[in-house]
Amino acid sequence: DIEFAIKVVIVGNGGVGKSSMIQRYCKGIFTKDYKKTIGVDFLERQIEIDGEDVRIMLWDTAGQEEFDAITKAYYRGAQACVLTFSTTDRASFEAIREWKRKVENECQEIPTVIVQNKIDLIDQAVVTADEVETLAQQLNCRLIRTSVKEDVNVASVFRYLATKCHQL
Numbered sequence: 113d114i115e116f117a118i119k120v121v122i123v124g125n126g127g128v129g130k131s132s133m134i135q136r137y138c139k140g141i142f143t144k145d146y147k148k149t150i151g152v153d154f155l156e157r158q159i160e161i162d163g164e165d166v167r168i169m170l171w172d173t174a175g176q177e178e179f180d181a182i183t184k185a186y187y188r189g190a191q192a193c194v195l196t197f198s199t200t201d202r203a204s205f206e207a208i209r210e211w212k213r214k215v216e217n218e219c220q221e222i223p224t225v226i227v228q229n230k231i232d233l234i235d236q237a238v239v240t241a242d243e244v245e246t247l248a249q250q251l252n253c254r255l256i257r258t259s260v261k262e263d264v265n266v267a268s269v270f271r272y273l274a275t276k277c278h279q280l
C-alpha cells in the first residue's frame with residue numbers, strides 16, 4: 113500500500129543531466145543521447161521510508177527550459193525540488209539562484225537539494241568545491257554531488273527529499 117506520494121520537480125539548464133537522472137533513477141538505465149519519449153511527462157519509483165511505502169513522481173521538463181517556457185502546470189503541487197547544474201558547465205552553476213527563485217514563485221518553500229551532476233568529469237570542472245559549498249550554504253540547501261553516468265549518489269537525492277517530506 114502506498115502511504116503517500118510526492119511530486120518532485122527537477123530544474124536546471126538544458127544539458128545538465130535532468131532527463132538522464134530521471135531515467136537512471138526510475139529505469140536504472142543511462143544512455144548517452146537520451147531523447148524524451150513523447151507523451152511521457154513523468155516517471156515514478158516506489159521506495160520505503162521509515163517502513164512506509166512512498167511513491168516518488170519525477171517530472172521532466174521536456175527541454176522547455178531552453179526557451180524559458182516551463183509552465184505553471186509543471187510546478188503545480190510540487191512537494192520537493194532538485195536544482196541541478198553540471199560540473200562542466202559554468203553557466204548552469206550560475207543559473208541555480210534563478211532556478212530557485214522560479215520554483216519559489218510557484219511553490220513557496222519546499223524541501224530542496226542542489227545537485228552537482230557529472231562529478232565523473234571532475235577533471236574538467238569549471239567550478240571549485242568552495243564556491244559550490246558557499247552557494248549551498250547561502251541558499252540553505254543540502255548539496256549532493258552525483259554522477260548519473262556512474263550511478264553515484266542518485267538514489268540519495270530522492271531518499272533525502274522523501275525523508276524531508278515525510279517529516280513535514
Ligand code: GDP
Pocket residue numbers: 124125126127128129130131132133143144145146229230231232233258259260261262
Ligand atoms: P537535460 O537537458 O538536463 O535533461 O540533460 P540530459 O539528461 O539530456 O543529459 C545531457 C547530456 O549529458 C547527455 O549526453 C547525457 O548522457 C550526459 N550526462 C548526463 N549525466 C551525466 C553524468 O553524470 N556524467 C556524464 N559524463 N554525462 C552525463
Ligand code: MG
Pocket residue numbers: 130131132172173174175
Ligand atoms: Mg531533458
